[in-house]
Amino acid sequence: MQIDSDASDDEVPSLVQPETNTKVLDDQDDEIPSLVASSKDSSQSKVPITIVTGYLGAGKTTLLNYILTEQHGKKIAVILNEFGDSIDIEKQLTISDSNSTSAQPAPFVPLANGCICCSVKDVGVAAIENLMEQSGLFDYILLETTGLADPGNIAPIFWLDDGLGSSIFLDGIVTLVDAKNVLKSLDEGLGDEEKIEERKKEKHDEHGPLLTTAHLQISHADVILINKTDLVSEEELEKVTARIRSINGLAKIKTTTKSQVPQLEGLVLDLHAYAEVTDADLKFASKGHSHLDPTITTSTITFSALSRSQVDKFDFFLRTILWEETLPNNTLHQPFEVHRLKARIPVQDGKMLLIQGVRNIYDTNESDTKADADSNEAKLVLIGKGVDQAGFRESLLATLNE
């Protein structure tokens, strides 16, 4: 089954071949799922969306096909998305905001296992809104982005409380990488002097190796599937895994062949990656993995529980690093760029601050969660460029003790 045409960019791909659809039907004669709204109140509940990203040919479509034929008890809307960069998305958002009723209805193709497919070739976000008007038809959205998409531009659209986020919530980002080609893609930011000079001008980026799309897709991921394991040796696979782990210390990493994930729950569906900040995740990231990649690293800053009066100071620190890309109380730092951020910060009055961030957006929740006896320590995990410089911790401590 093919639901995406890789060869052609201006043709709406045919989503499901009829014979495949029939075959799936045959497999489950006794249980034909209905497309009627489930018993829970779907007008109230938000629908989770998982963004599936990955470099050209990494196996995204293969993964979606696999999910569409697996039994998972969910009615999944699959969206093949062709919006590439932030400019396009913003344009589409504006169009669909002012004119959402006239958005072309996307063609839906119901599948026997309860999935529905929808092609969103050019309409982008408008089609998702159109989908939402039919909520009740499905209870999960999977969005396949094009090979060159930067998930850092897409994620905030679905994470924010206003706008589209009101009916959809971002469950997480799954990045597929091609085990055979990913190291080459990551190294593209290093070589070719002329190209680097050119891109430096474009990006106003004067320091260090350049970010590649592969870096962006790995640094923003909550789950990384290293696919095409059949094409590499065990040693190569270990090398790839270590390099990816050094970039993103927070993500779950699994290896797959033909995108066959061992289980969908927790690896593709229901990741809760933007809802939870677990102690286990942060502890894992804090173990201090090797710095194998010169461009992006994961860095953990640990410090003591905050007093109530330091909570605002911590927030000031976050605003300054995320919005101004500078370190407060430190004028000598190297440039940096934060892609992903998670923190668990105990406050002395017994509360716990749970913080999530993607690029320059962050969200702080104060919970009654008690700190574990062995981890009354505050942890801030940062993934990005230049986040491992010592200046981060010094700046944070100076700001907290002002």
Ligand SMILES: Nc1nc2c(ncn2[C@@H]2O[C@H](COP(=O)(O)OP(=O)(O)OP(=O)(O)O)[C@@H](O)[C@H]2O)c(=O)[nH]1
């Ligand atoms: N050898 C091998 N081939 C694979 C594997 N997974 C997928 N492929 C093949 O790789 C090619 C690309 O897979 P797709 O699933 O179309 O990749 P994609 O990420 O959707 O690609 P784009 O849409 O072009 O970005 C197809 O021919 C797949 O059959 C794998 O684990 N091993």
Ligand SMILES: [Zn+2]
């Ligand atoms: Zn594809």
